[in-house]
Amino acid sequence: MSRVDDLPSNTIANIIKDLEAFVREVKGKQFIGLDSILYSQNDSGASYDWTGTLPQSPGEAAGIGSRGFMIESTADNDRYLFGDLVHEVYINSISPSNKLNFDPSVFNSFNGVFFWDAPLLSDNGVIKRWIFIIRGNTTSTYFAKFYTITSSPADITVTLI
Amino acid sequence: MSRVDFLPEEELSNRLLELRKNLDEIKTLQFIGSDMVRNYLVSSADQWDTTSSTSGSGAGAVAFHDYRLTFTPDTDNVLAGAAYQFDYVFDHTVGNADVSISICREKITSGNIQTWLIRLRLSFFAAGTTTTTIKFYLFASSPGTISVVDA
Numbered sequence: 001m002s003r004v005d006d007l008p009s010n011t012i013a014n015i016i017k018d019l020e021a022f023v024r025e026v027k028g029k030q031f032i033g034l035d036s037i038l039y040s041q042n043d044s045g046a047s048y049d050w051t052g053t054l055p056q057s058p059g060e061a062a063g064i065g066s067r068g069f070m071i072e073s074t075a076d077n078d079r080y081l082f083g084d085l086v087h088e089v090y091i092n093s094i095s096p097s098n099k100l101n102f103d104p105s106v107f108n109s110f111n112g113v114f115f116w117d118a119p120l121l122s123d124n125g126v127i128k129r130w131i132f133i134i135r136g137n138t139t140s141t142y143f144a145k146f147y148t149i150t151s152s153p154a155d156i157t158v159t160l161i
Numbered sequence: 162m163s164r165v166d167f168l169p170e171e172e173l174s175n176r177l178l179e180l181r182k183n184l185d186e187i188k189t190l191q192f193i194g195s196d197m198v199r200n201y202l203v204s205s206a207d208q209w210d211t212t213s214s215t216s217g218s219g220a221g222a223v224a225f226h227d228y229r230l231t232f233t234p235d236t237d238n239v240l241a242g243a244a245y246q247f248d249y250v251f252d253h254t255v256g257n258a259d260v261s262i263s264i265c266r267e268k269i270t271s272g273n274i275q276t277w278l279i280r281l282r283l284s285f286f287a288a289g290t291t292t293t294t295i296k297f298y299l300f301a302s303s304p305g306t307i308s309v310v311d312a
Contacts (some may be wrong), residue, residue: 012220016173016177016180019180020176023180023183023184023187026187035242037198037242037243037303038238038241038243039241039242041240041241041269043269061275082245084266085266086265086266086267088268090268091231101225101227101265101278101280101281102263102265102278102280103263103280106312116257123269143257147268149243149266149269149275151243151245
């Protein structure tokens with residue numbers, strides 16, 4: 001004799017039926033969006049990721065410099081990382097008026113930045129990469145700080161190329 | 162005579178085991194994706210978001226016009242309402258300048274409000290004025306509003 005035997009049988013049947021319906025609803029398709037999806041803004045933690053002068057740009061007039069970077073963002077736990085690169089590059093000192101703009105025609109102009117998505121590493125989608133170029137003169141000091149805005153928390157590394 | 166009496170013991174046991182398995186799965190990590198993620202196309206109600214007229218003195222002249230687009234998701238949660246993709250269509254009067262548009266995302270400094278810097282570059286091949294109109298779209302995990310101002 002158990003407690004189940006004491007329960008009215010119809011009650012047991014109804015409990016099981018309700019539980020099955022509840023679990024079906026919880027496990028069934030539920031749309032995700034709005035507050036349920038969080039993203040991350042990542043940075044290295046340093047005030048700026050690189051500072052220095054630009055080396056002479058090969059084959060160009062004396063005094064024109066450029067510097068290339070590989071920026072990688074690696075997801076802590078994701079199958080595929082979506083993300084955008086955010087840059088803050090300054091000339092001479094860190095102030096809004098000294099900020100360099102993105103310029104797709106930077107090689108025809110001066111004091112600008114340009115970047116593009118780099119290929120994935122062996123289909124490893126947890127690492128997103130960008131190639132980033134600063135172009136300017138060889139005498140000024142430049143400051144570069146990078147952030148990534150990604151679909152999950154991610155590390156960021158900046159490498160000179 | 163009740164409904165339980167009609168249930169073979171084996172079936173009753175299987176249903177309870179299935180329930181327990183499902184509950185265990187619900188309590189463990191589940192990946193979300195595919196058609197379960199609902200995304201939204203966000204745009205303003207206006208036909209065009211920006212219209213600007215820029216003059217060039219002649220061939221070789223270059224001019225810029227900068228805008229800042231702000232996306233405010235319909236959620237108060239910090240770092241919720243991600244915008245995944247930025248898109249636009251534009252039109253300009255043909256005749257005296259080539260127009261290129263570059264878009265850079267900016268650092269998030271306030272809650273979940275996301276901004277982009279948009280730069281028009283007009284490369285003139287003849288003197289005159291070029292009028293450029295642009296319409297912006299965002300694909301995001303939340304509906305929201307966008308606004309565009311000169312930067």
